[in-house]
Amino acid sequence: MKLYLLGINHKKAEIQLREKFALSKETLCEALELLHRNRFLNESYLLSTCNRTEIYAVSEQPEEIFPQLEKILSEVSGLDLTPYREKFYYLRDQEAVVHLFQVAAGMDSLILGEPQILGQVKEAFLLAGQKGNTGVILNRLLNMALSVGKRVRSETELGVGAISVAYAAVELAQKIFKNLGRETALLIGAGETGELIARHLREKGIGKLYITNRTFGKAEFLAAELEGEAIPFENFLEVLSEVNIVVGAASAPDYLITRQQVKDIVQRRSLNPLLFVDIGVPRNFDPTINQLEAVFLHDIDALDRIVQRNLERRRLELPNAQKIVQEELQNFLDWKRSLEVKPTIISLRQKLEKIRQQELEKNKNRLSEEEYRKADLITRSIINKILHLPTVSLRKYSNGLPDGLLRIDVVREIFELEDEQ
Template identity: 40%
Template sequence: MNIIVVGLSHKTAGVEIREKVAFAPTQMAKPLNAVVSLPDITEAVIVSTCNRVEIYATTRDIAGGMARLKRFLADYHNFPLETLEKHLYSYYGVDATRHVFRVASSLDSMVVGEPQILGQIKTSYGYAAEYKSSGLILNRFLHKAFSVAKRVRTETKIASSAVSVAFAAVELAKKIFGELSDKTVLLIGAGEMCELAAKHFINVGVRGVMVTNRTYERAEKLAEEFAAKPIHFEDLFDQLHKADIILSSTGAPHFIIGGKDVEEVIRRRRQKAMFFIDIAVPRDIDPKVNDVENAYLYTVDDLNGVVASNLEQRKIEAAKAEAIVEQEIGQFFKWLSSLEVTPTIVALRSKFDEIRKAELAKTISGWKDLPPDGQKKLEALTNAMMNKLLHPPTSVLKNPEQGNRTDLYIDALRNLFDLETAAPEQDGMMELEE
């Protein structure tokens, strides 16, 4: 049984393609049932996010299974296969395992180290479990992917440093103030960057958020989204003293906050520190603000420097994470190969033992002067011979270094000795370390 992956991501397809083959997360029963109804597809999990759509499946027919999954994606979404196919990638075996472990560990994400993808895969697996499209192999496979991702986050610092300007702003604020739970944030502007910053500041637990914009309705809209307080732009300097952290990102052609303005605000705050983050181009805040005592000003260039440094650090940590993934691939394949190896070995021994016992019974039945302990000795002799004969093929099958040749040996043994093997029970199989 082979694990296969067919899908596309931000690396192979633009959003205009990805959105056409996306699956609604609350309506997964129909597509999951359709996939496992395909010929030779026994298990399936569908992962659909804003940046990727992937199907993880098990099959004995690798090439056929991949072709059927590609056709399914095209047909299900009424999308021409010849157009879709050039955006698709497909993996099987070790490559499929490596790909999914890397995806779960956020090594394949647009922003390496982001935590969202692991939760998204867990949600996708939850739907597969609910609708019974996953089984023994994908259950173990996905749980192993989750444990790999946990190892990566525990043993590396891949997610510990900010790699977006908005998040870098929050990290700098934490360095200046330490605890942010008693701080108020003022956002000047209501664009995408301010929205991202609002999310990050709220996630770290600031006391409150205020929003102002030249168009008050836009300030109201953003404020409503984050339970913040909207402020009329003309009231900015009446409210500025209430903010500990000010992030400005407007399209103004000139400075909207000057050094003298901040001197007055700091006096009004009785010298309590203020942190200004100017990510506008052209700049919103006069550089002279940095000369004001207890005022700290960072520009987009300062933040970009932090981001660049952190990206380099993440590359180092990503290399460590890749090594963890490679280690875990070997563990998983040791278990996966046991699904085929163990029942084959059991069937082979049973076949030989059945023949041994039958021939021994015939020999003993015609042996009139057999000594009292003769049957016991013959039993031991034939059993020892059988064990010696079966030791070499058993050792070869159990050797993980055989790689893909193990499948050839299993098929050869089954054909040569006409073996019938039953599907293994999960509890009886080799356990993986979690």
């Protein structure tokens, strides 16, 4: 029984092609249904995100499997994938396992180490489970993939540090202030990046959030959504003395805040730190305000430097993440090997023989030599008789009968055969 993977991702195909094979919730269910009904497939799993569409399948018929997967994907996406074959990857066994582990760990993501993919892998696993597509092998593999994802996140720095300008701005604020819940922020300009910074600040529990925008309605709308307070654009200077974080994301030909304005405020604030984040182009704040005591000013270039540094840090963590992938690959292969019938029967026999020997040894002193010899013969015969039926059944189920692997797995589990190889 082997594992196969047919997939397309951001590394091999452009968005124009990827989006054609990206599946909506409905088509995903339809695809799972087709995979489930296909007689060449024993198990299947489908992952479809904006950056990848991948079908994992377990089958015993290697020559049939990829054409079947291609057929199903073409059918549900409504586009024949034959002309685009070179944009797809066709992986088997170990390669497919490693790929899935890397995907779950965020190592194969467009933004290295991004955390959303782990949730997407899990969600797709639940759906495939509900539809009855996964079985012994994929259940084990996907559980291990989720565990790899968690290990990589907790044991390496692959997911550490901001990798977007918006998040870098919030991290910067956290390097100055201990608890954002006690601080007040002002967002000037409710554009896309400004809005994202405001959302991150809200997620981090910012105490109070003022939002201002030239179009007041837009500020009001965002303020309502983020539990902030909208203020008219002409009045934002009035709240400047009570805020600690000012985000400039407006489009303006001149500086919206000058050095003199900040100087006046700083004198009234008893040198409490004041952070200005300027993502406007042209810049919203006079750059010389950074020279004032207790004032920190960072523009888009500084934030981008944080992002680039963090991405570099993440890239340096790849070998450590790869080590975890290799460890778990080995665990999976060991487990999969254990599902073969012959080693299971041998392990089971060894286990029972060990118990028999221990019990004989315990009673050795109470028995004469003759009695001991008889006990040895009788127990050996009992063990052989006990083992006869499960041995026959295991051999029978290994010949492709339904649930064969599941039964072998259950036998291994109830007799605790993990270490008996």
